[in-house]
Amino acid sequence: MNWIKNFVRPKISGILGTKRDVPENMWVKCPETGEMVFYRDLEANQFVIPRSGYHMRMAPEARLKHTFDDEKWTDIALPDVVVDPLKFRDERKYADRLKEARAKADRKDAIVAGRGHIDGLEAVAVVQDFAFMGGSLGMAAGEGIVTAMFEAADNKLPLILYAASGGARMQEGILSLMQLPRTTVGVQRLREAGVPYIVVLTHPTTGGVTASYAMLGDIHIAEPGALIGFAGPRVIEQTIREKLPDGFQRSEYLREHGMVDMVVHRHELRATLSNVLHMLMRQPTPAQAVQLPAPDEASQPEAVPADTEA
Template structure:
């Protein structure tokens, strides 16, 4: 037995330290490691490069609504797997996995609450649920949010984040585009504002529908906003596109959206917009 072995065996046993797997987060913008706690306290915005990480409905509502005012609204029930679709997995299995990982019934959640004292219904699309894809459940939830806003006589604010229509529901998914458009017209007929906040990423059929129909169009910084992919466009027009093409800043500079707003300023910005747009509506203020 060597002296190293004797010394090692004589030392008291110390259990290895257990480090949580989620203690650090690697920023997708700058690649730096950030304390997860620090990231949470900074509303999931990187303190080094200001990159806005993707967040779900729970975090959105917490950052947006006045404390204690948020009431999550029930999600409408729709037929599941109407086409009995199967690719590499069954659609029903994909739904179960998405629900287990997010805790949500589908990719759209509505809530009623107050923003700096102003009542509003807020709908949030969760990219973590099958890429925020738009199916029947998303369409029904969107319409339910509009109906609730009309009932409460307050604005409807939506946060979009989607890869587009849900292929597993085929034409039933595409039908949600005109249905949500009609719902927005119902909101306008009631004289209530429809405000859209575009977040990373918003694309496809969602971008071609309710995402670009807001009375006011806001976007988070450097969000990817597109109807179709960059490579498809370049191969079609046979030209090289600008580096910032399909970003929030590009859309703002070309007049397609109204403003690019930092996540920390969204709450105050939305409160000011509600105050201005609902100036003649005391119940919404």
């Protein structure tokens, strides 16, 4: 029994009565280089490791915060769905897993949607939370995405979707797979409304999500180094019994082979989204909207009198 961990620390936490707003481990290790970064510094750098440039995962609230003007947005209410429709159980009950995930994330499922402005242009943004059961696509997530798409279509607003998922949620079986065509219908509604649909592919975006709405955008933007594909590289290698090329299924490889339109660093992502949306919505960009000073009247050419001769 660890006396300090099991007795002293709980006593101190009870006396202080405050909730930590940072992880217990205040240092984060870079998965690529092993560099240790202080959490506050990483948070201030939009969760990008300063030296290596490795893009860590971001919580949905942080995504929306760095997307919308003045870090303000209005949450879009997402509908409730039936919990555990198949009464699924493996090592544990699915209902228990879902309850634990909801308590940890303090949200109902892996989808968060908000409505706000990007450099004055109103838009809808949807974020998948990979920390919630791997960002898996189930009934609740599918319903949330469709609701946000219909919100954007009905109000003639562009939609940005930040994809991060391991695929369909196996505990919901066919009901999970049915979200693939349902979200495709939502994409079609956006096209009928004539509004842009921009997909930002983050690490990782795999499985049925990649096979549906994540690859149906008007423009696909990927973060550097993100894993994007249907089946994972290890499964593909075992299936074809061949060694895959270096960087296979990564953002840069997919851009070179025409699967994504651009790879954008997270620090430049908001400006890129703003320029793309203003262009597609045929609105002047912030730089173009700057009013030029009125020309001096003295510099105006004199009016030429009209010819009065018959």
